Amino acid sequence: MAMDGGIGTSPKRREDVRFLTGKGRYTDDINRPGQAYVHFLRSDVAHGKLRSVDVSAAAAMPGVLQIFTGEDFKDIGGIPCGWQVTDRFGQPMQEPRHPVLAYGKVRHVGDPVAAIVAETLAQARDAAEAIVLDIEELPAVVNMHDALAEGATKVHDELTSNLCFDWGFVEENKDAVDAAIKGAHHVTTLELTNNRLCANPMEPRCAVGEFDYADDTHTLYTTSQNPHVIRLLMGAFVLGIPEHKLRVVAPDVGGGFGSKIYHYAEEAFCTYAAKIVQRPVKWTSSRSEAFMSDAHGRDHVTKIELALDKDGKFLAVRTDTLANMGSYLSTFAPSIPTWLHGTLMAGPYLTPLVYVNVRAVFTTTVPVDAYRGAGRPEATFQLERVIDKAAREMKIDPLEIRRRNFIQPDQFPYQTPVAVVYDSGNSPGTLDKAVELSDLANFPARRAESEKRGKLRGWGLSTWIEACGIAPSHLVGQLGARAGLYESATVRVNATGSISVLTGSHSHGQGHETSFPQIIASMIGIDENLVDIVHGDTSKTPMGMGTYGSRSMAVGGSAMFKAAEKVIAKAKKIAAHLMEAAEGDVELANGKFTVAGTDKSVAWTDVTLAAYVPHNYPLESLEPGLEETAFYDPANFTYPAGAYICEVEVDADTGKVDIVAFTAADDFGVVINPMIVEGQVHGGVAQGLGQAMLEVAVYDENGQLQTGSFMDYAMPRADDFPQMIADHSVFTPCTHNPLGAKGCGEAGAIGSPPALVNAVIDALQSGGINVEHIDMPVSPARVWAAIEAAR
Amino acid sequence: MTKVSLTVNGRAVSREVEGRTLLVELLRDSLNLTGTHVGCDTSQCGACVVHVDGVAVKACAVFAGDLEGAEVRTIEGMANKDGSLGVIQAAFQEHHGLQCGFCTPGMVMTAAALLNETADPTEHEIRAYLEGNICRCTGYHNIIKSIQAAAASLSARPVAAE
Numbered sequence: 001m002a003m004d005g006g007i008g009t010s011p012k013r014r015e016d017v018r019f020l021t022g023k024g025r026y027t028d029d030i031n032r033p034g035q036a037y038v039h040f041l042r043s044d045v046a047h048g049k050l051r052s053v054d055v056s057a058a059a060a061m062p063g064v065l066q067i068f069t070g071e072d073f074k075d076i077g078g079i080p081c082g083w084q085v086t087d088r089f090g091q092p093m094q095e096p097r098h099p100v101l102a103y104g105k106v107r108h109v110g111d112p113v114a115a116i117v118a119e120t121l122a123q124a125r126d127a128a129e130a131i132v133l134d135i136e137e138l139p140a141v142v143n144m145h146d147a148l149a150e151g152a153t154k155v156h157d158e159l160t161s162n163l164c165f166d167w168g169f170v171e172e173n174k175d176a177v178d179a180a181i182k183g184a185h186h187v188t189t190l191e192l193t194n195n196r197l198c199a200n201p202m203e204p205r206c207a208v209g210e211f212d213y214a215d216d217t218h219t220l221y222t223t224s225q226n227p228h229v230i231r232l233l234m235g236a237f238v239l240g241i242p243e244h245k246l247r248v249v250a251p252d253v254g255g256g257f258g259s260k261i262y263h264y265a266e267e268a269f270c271t272y273a274a275k276i277v278q279r280p281v282k283w284t285s286s287r288s289e290a291f292m293s294d295a296h297g298r299d300h301v302t303k304i305e306l307a308l309d310k311d312g313k314f315l316a317v318r319t320d321t322l323a324n325m326g327s328y329l330s331t332f333a334p335s336i337p338t339w340l341h342g343t344l345m346a347g348p349y350l351t352p353l354v355y356v357n358v359r360a361v362f363t364t365t366v367p368v369d370a371y372r373g374a375g376r377p378e379a380t381f382q383l384e385r386v387i388d389k390a391a392r393e394m395k396i397d398p399l400e401i402r403r404r405n406f407i408q409p410d411q412f413p414y415q416t417p418v419a420v421v422y423d424s425g426n427s428p429g430t431l432d433k434a435v436e437l438s439d440l441a442n443f444p445a446r447r448a449e450s451e452k453r454g455k456l457r458g459w460g461l462s463t464w465i466e467a468c469g470i471a472p473s474h475l476v477g478q479l480g481a482r483a484g485l486y487e488s489a490t491v492r493v494n495a496t497g498s499i500s501v502l503t504g505s506h507s508h509g510q511g512h513e514t515s516f517p518q519i520i521a522s523m524i525g526i527d528e529n530l531v532d533i534v535h536g537d538t539s540k541t542p543m544g545m546g547t548y549g550s551r552s553m554a555v556g557g558s559a560m561f562k563a564a565e566k567v568i569a570k571a572k573k574i575a576a577h578l579m580e581a582a583e584g585d586v587e588l589a590n591g592k593f594t595v596a597g598t599d600k601s602v603a604w605t606d607v608t609l610a611a612y613v614p615h616n617y618p619l620e621s622l623e624p625g626l627e628e629t630a631f632y633d634p635a636n637f638t639y640p641a642g643a644y645i646c647e648v649e650v651d652a653d654t655g656k657v658d659i660v661a662f663t664a665a666d667d668f669g670v671v672i673n674p675m676i677v678e679g680q681v682h683g684g685v686a687q688g689l690g691q692a693m694l695e696v697a698v699y700d701e702n703g704q705l706q707t708g709s710f711m712d713y714a715m716p717r718a719d720d721f722p723q724m725i726a727d728h729s730v731f732t733p734c735t736h737n738p739l740g741a742k743g744c745g746e747a748g749a750i751g752s753p754p755a756l757v758n759a760v761i762d763a764l765q766s767g768g769i770n771v772e773h774i775d776m777p778v779s780p781a782r783v784w785a786a787i788e789a790a791r
Numbered sequence: 792m793t794k795v796s797l798t799v800n801g802r803a804v805s806r807e808v809e810g811r812t813l814l815v816e817l818l819r820d821s822l823n824l825t826g827t828h829v830g831c832d833t834s835q836c837g838a839c840v841v842h843v844d845g846v847a848v849k850a851c852a853v854f855a856g857d858l859e860g861a862e863v864r865t866i867e868g869m870a871n872k873d874g875s876l877g878v879i880q881a882a883f884q885e886h887h888g889l890q891c892g893f894c895t896p897g898m899v900m901t902a903a904a905l906l907n908e909t910a911d912p913t914e915h916e917i918r919a920y921l922e923g924n925i926c927r928c929t930g931y932h933n934i935i936k937s938i939q940a941a942a943a944s945l946s947a948r949p950v951a952a953e
Contacts, residue, residue, distance in 0.1 A: 012884050019892025020880040020899065022826015022866035029825035122811075202830045202838060202893040202927050254828075254893030255927050287831035509891030509928045679887045679933055686930030710835035710925065718921035718931040723914070748930075 005521055005528035007739075010675035013514045014529075015507070024252045027206035027223050032280035035208070036065055038270065039124035040283070041114040041131055042292065043106035046140035046364040046703020047155070050106055050133075053114055058130035063123030065277050067131070068115040068269070070103030076272070079265055080237040081329035082229075084480040085165050085338050085360075093165035093360070096156040098328035100238065100265045100272075106135060107155055107327035108364050109705055110292025115269055117277050121284075140703030144301060144322040144361040155327055155362040164325050164334065164360035169342040170418060177355035180316035184307035188390035194378045195776045196299035196324065196697040198713055199371045201508075203254025204285040205294060209270030211278070217245050220271045224250040225260045225506050226546020229483070231538050233263040233331065239272055243538075246271075250536040253508035257687070258370040259294045260508065261548045262331035266293070291708045296697055297371020299324035300337060304382040312396045314405050316353040317345055319382060323360045323368075330369035334360065339479045340375030340467070346416040347383045348427040348465040348641055349405040354417050364703045370548065372687050372749040376466040381776075384462045384754035388761065389772060398758070399435065402463050403428060409732070420467055422639045424732035426667060431463055433665035433730045434643035443647070447766065455649040457660075458763025462644045462755035468743040469554030469638035469734075486633035487551070488542040489559040491520065491567045493626035495612035497605035499531045501563075504544005505556030506536050510680070510745065512552060515673040519557055519739065523564045525590040526604055542629055550743030553672060554638045558737040562630035565738075570626060574607045577618045638734045638742040642666035644685075646755035650763040655784030657693060657760055663725040666747055669733045670740035677744045681726040684748020690716035691749070692756040692776050714777070764790075797861045799824070800868030808855040815839045815850035818865060826866040826896045830925070837924030840897035840904075841865045847904035849923070866896035869903070878948075879903055879941040888937030890928035897924050902938045910946050914939070 005011045018024050055067040079098040086092055102111045114131055118124035139153045146152060147162040155162055168174060181187055208221040218241055224230050227248040234248075235241040253260060270281045285293065301322045307315040323337030342356035391401040406427045407414050414422045435441075443459055450457035470476070473484035490502040499520055505512060517531035534540050547556070568588055575593035576583040579600045587594050591604040610617055611626040647661040664681050671677050694714035698706045707713040733740030753776060760778050764771045764787065771786045796805040799822060806821050818824040818841070827850055830838035839850040842864040869877045876884060879902050889895040898921070905912060905920045912920065917938050918931070926934060 013887065013889075015892070016884040016889060017876065019889055019895050020866075020876060020883055021870050022824065022896055024826070024892050026825075026828070026893065028829070029819075200927055202836060202891065202925065203828070204830065252892065254830075255891040257927070287833070287836070511890070675887050679890060679929060682930035682932040683890060683928045684930075686932075687927070709833045710831050711833050715835075715925050715927070716930075717925065718934070719915075719918040721931060723935065724930065724932055 003522060005518060007518055007522040007672050009518070010673050011514055011518070011528060013511045015511065015513045026203055026252045026254055027208065027221050028284045030208055030221050030251065032208060032210050035280040035282050036117050036119060036277060037121040037124050038115050038117045038273065038281050038283045039121060039128050040112040040266065041116065041128040043102065043109060043111040043113055045106060045135055045137050046109050047138040048106050048135040049138060050102060050104055050113065051136055052134040054132040055114060058116065058127040061123065061127040061130055063119035064127045065117045065119065065279065068101060068273065069113065070099055070101040073100040074103050076100060077238040079263060079268065080233055081334065082233065082331045082482045083335040084482065085167055085334040086480065087165040088168035088171055093334055094159045095329060096159055100268050108366050109703060110366060112265060115273070117273055117281055140701065141364045142699050142701060142703050144324055144363065147361050147363050148359065155364055162362040164362055167338050167358045169356045170354065173353055173417065174355050177316045177318050177353045180353050181305055181307045181318055184315050185310045186308045186394055188306045188386055188393055189303065190386045190389055190773060191303045192382065192385060192773060193775050194298045194300040194302065194381055195691060197297040197371055197691055197695050198291055198697050199257040199259035199294060199297060200715060201255030201257055201259060204287055204290045205260065205264065205266065206284045207267045207270040208280060208282045209274035210280040211275040217247065218271050218275065219247045219249065220267060221249045221251065222267050223253050223260050225253065225256040225508055225548055227506065227536055227538050228504060228543050229546055230263050230267060234268050234271065238268045247539045250506055256508045257372040258297065258374060258548060262295055262369055287710065288708055291713065292366055292705055295330045295367050295369035296326065297368065298378060299368050300378050302382055304386045306386045306390050308390055308394065312394055312401045312404055314349055314351040317351055318355050319345060319357065321358045323358055324365065325360050325362055326365045326367035327362065328367050330367035333367060333369045335480065336370050336375040341379050343418045343420045343467060344376050344379035345383065346418050348407055348425065348463055350407055352417055365699055372684065373746045376746065377688065377750045377753060380462065380464045380750050381754050384464065385757060385773065388758045398461050399431065402431065420637060422465065423636055423735040425465065425639060425641050426730060426732050427463055427641055429730040430641065430665040430667050431643040433727060434645045434663050437665060437725050437727055438645040438647065438661065438663035440645065450649050456652055456763040456767040457649050458759045458766060459645060459647045460755045460758025460762055462751045462758065464751040465639055465641035466746065466750050467637040467639055468550035468746060469634060470549035470551050471555055471634040472636065473633050483545065484633070485545055486631050487555040487559040488544040488629065488631045489556065489563045490542055490627065490629040491560065491563040493567055493608050493611065495609055497530060497608040500534055501531060501560055502534045502541040503556055503560060504541055504546065505552040506547045508547070510547065510552060511673065511676045515553070515676055516557065516560060518672055519560055520564050523568065524588065524604060550745040553739065553741045554734065554737055554743045555632060555634055557672065557739050557741060558634065559630050559632035561738045562632050563628045566628035566630060567626060570628065571607045573622055574610050574617065575602050578602050578606060578610060578616065635736040638669065640666065640668050640742040640744060640747050642747060642751055644751040644755040646752065646759045648756065648759040648763055650760060650783065652767055652769065652787055655780040655787060657778055657783060659689060659722060659756065661722055664727065664748065665730060666728045666744065667731045668728050668744045669731055669742035671728055672741060677728060678726040680744045681748045682724055684746060685724055685752045686716055686721060688749040688752030689721065689756055692753040692778060694720065694777050696777050793856050795856055795859050797858045797863060799863045800865060810856060812855045813851055814853040814855050814858060817855040818850060824865050824867050828893055828896060830893065835925065837897040837901060838894050840900040840924065842900060842904065847901055866899060869899060878944050882941035882944065883937040886933050886937040886940055888929065888933045894924060894926045898926065898934055902941065905938070906942055906945060911942055
């Protein structure tokens with residue numbers, strides 16, 4: 001039985017109280033004395049030669065303190081890319097310079113050309129209108145096929161072409177894969193796109209830069225998922241500020257979903273300008289700016305081929321993908337279509353041979369980087385769609401074809417043909433659970449009822465696996481990461497027994513302030529309210545890598561576990577001294593140290609007090625104090641997996657799709673706080689279904705972003721979804737971290753899109769409408785057009 | 792600049808405002824009531840919903856100068872007198888109806904408006920009423936549960952608190 005507030009229970013979130021009373025402290029709520037405001041003048045053309053930027057009239061406008069242009073940053077470092085991909089031929093990717101403010105050329109609508117710092121935001125905006133830009137427009141580069149054509153306009157003149165890299169994986173398997181496909185009993189082929197998305201956390205980005213002349217120190221308050229990463233990237237590579245002179249604070253952050261991982265030009269600008277203008281400088285993104293400056297996600301065009309034997313067993317998978325990088329390389333952009341995508345192409349199946357080819361392409365669009373799932377949704381979508389198509393072609397039930405190909409629970413650890421080793425899993429188990437919870441047995445009756453109302457009803461399945469808890473460092477280093485991917489934690493026990501845990505993980509909605517104390521409280525046996533979490537400030541926490549890739553619990557939580565183990569080991573030494581017992585005989589349970597076989601005991605607080613008031617203390621062999629730090633670098637990724645079933649009704653007259661039921665059966669390993677985990681699944685599924693049914697970022701042929709506001713970009717609303725079922729009762733613990741936890745943040749966004757599209761296709765097929773595929777989002781217009789084309 | 796006098800969360804306030812000053816700017820910048828958030832610039836997201844004379848409005852779409860004599864209530868005015876969470880706030884915490892918290896003030900204010908109009912809304916009515924409030928974290932699932940629970944608590948109370 002789990003202790004109240006310990007691992008496996010759901011205490012209410014303590015952070016909620018401040019959020020529910022308007023006391024949250026987001027970056028835009030921070031105002032520094034004497035603060036000035038910056039407004040960025042952004043390019044309104046997709047591609048052009050920057051002939052001149054005349055700021056003379058603007059500089060004389062009321063309230064203007066200083067105007068900066070690309071000229072001011074030409075000798076300052078560019079925004080760095082944190083991952084170098086090596087291509088099929090052993091060559092490094094093409095890596096263009098990304099200036100803080102555009103210099104020489106503008107390369108996407110929204111590229112910042114000038115920055116106006118003024119007393120008020122209104123004055124800065126007014127002055128921006130007085131800047132005279134002379135831009136010689138060049139052809140936009142939007143379509144990826146066109147971008148790679150011979151003689152295409154180059155986004156970066158100094159590069160040989162718009163091809164960033166041509167990556168093959170596993171290159172040594174290429175011939176074997178080709179041969180397997182050539183000789184197979186059946187090959188199913190599918191061409192599809194993975195639609196371009198905008199992350200759109202509800203809090204727009206914001207940055208406040210400040211310089212303190214007294215101690216020669218910069219402070220940046222910013223909306224970041226990983227303040228230490230920003231400190232390193234911006235300090236070392238852009239502005240040349242050593243870490244001890246640079247503090248980065250990410251306070252309450254209103255959602256990230258990947259888009260707040262990256263180091264952005266606006267952060268570097270505010271930090272830099274604060275010293276120049278000798279005033280704190282604040283920038284708050286408008287939503288319009290967010291659409292044209294936050295990194296976008298996805299945007300793949302893919303052909304996938306699946307080879308099967310006569311029994312429907314998978315023999316080989318071959319894919320060919322164009323991945324849009326946008327105009328510059330965002331922080332982790334090159335890793336997304338490669339290592340976070342290719343390594344998932346075996347799925348939870350026994351497919352022996354896989355070859356993935358990815359060509360990454362520069363275009364005159366906003367940079368593309370990780371968005372919730374990052375590469376894994378793209379892999380899962382292709383695989384689960386092509387499997388459904390193969391099942392239909394071979395007249396095998398979609399459940400049965402997956403069951404025939406699953407890696408079985410007794411086959412773990414399982415070496416995939418795409419480098420990664422899955423440590424544990426039970427795909428047949430989660431599939432059975434999803435079938436049960438979705439009441440699939442009674443689907444025919446529900447379909448008949450829908451048909452009576454003139455609707456087509458379908459169900460769709462997705463059985464997915466993903467690699468998250470991203471690490472270990474030595475492996476990602478081999479794959480091109482220019483960073484380590486450990487996590488840190490300091491467990492600081494106070495004299496009266498309460499605990500501050502300083503973590504490098506960052507919470508921007510995940511509820512760390514509630515779930516992390518559960519670990520420590522469980523280990524020591526104390527009330528979880530005696531434990532507080534400190535995060536989001538590089539001046540307070542040890543160097544940590546932050547929160548993305550569903551890594552906080554699996555990696556950050558494990559770091560905390562390791563640090564707590566060290567604390568407990570030392571506390572036992574102190575307790576042994578106090579009880580005059582042998583250290584090896586001391587046990588800790590329920591906040592009390594006891595000596596096995598005796599009635600001796602000391603309380604947790606007796607030991608913590610002795611650590612800081614060491615009167616009766618083994619000073620000759622033990623330092624006072626009770627505070628330990630651990631840096632945890634995992635041995636492997638974690639591999640959450642699951643089965644999702646989506647049920648839809650389609651109106652064949654209008655093409656409108658209604659999601660009527662959604663069931664998620666997830667294997668997340670050991671779950672710390674079930675309430676928070678279920679919430680993560682609900683949100684992830686909603687983002688996945690949003691991608692599948694509603695969302696797409698659209699550029700026209702001139703490189704103009706046509707979906708630049710919430711009036712044009714269809715964000716999921718409350719009436720787009722039914723209540724969902726999120727189950728995690730079928731689980732296999734992660735075998736290589738001390739918590740057994742696998743990570744749950746991205747699962748929903750990874751597994752749900754193919755379930756919805758498979759359901760729509762099933763519905764149409766049930767009505768005798770022979771549609772094989774519809775690209776996301778399956779909007780009424782697209783569904784209707786597909787129906788009309790098939791009739 | 793014109794002077795505007797109004798009541799915010801029961802407190803009389805008076806400020807000089809420009810013609811273009813929005814209610815949300817008055818709240819956040821002049822009154823330091825930063826619980827009301829700005830999540831978009833097209834009046835779509837609902838993070839800035841407050842009550843003006845008892846009606847839910849988007850504070851990004853109202854000029855402060857038009858509010859002479861108005862009674863404004865924000866998220867900061869939703870707790871009980873003793874500082875404990877009000878019924879709707881408590882239901883959001885109990886049912887995990889928020890994650891990052893950014894849309895939450897608007898959600899709570901919209902939920903309060905709904906429950907003023909309809910004591911016992913159906914799930915469909917709740918979803919329809921939230922049409923102008925976007926949440927990117929929760930998939931709305933637990934927001935719906937929170938509002939249903941708040942409705943049940945409010946209707947179970949013998950006498951309305953206000």
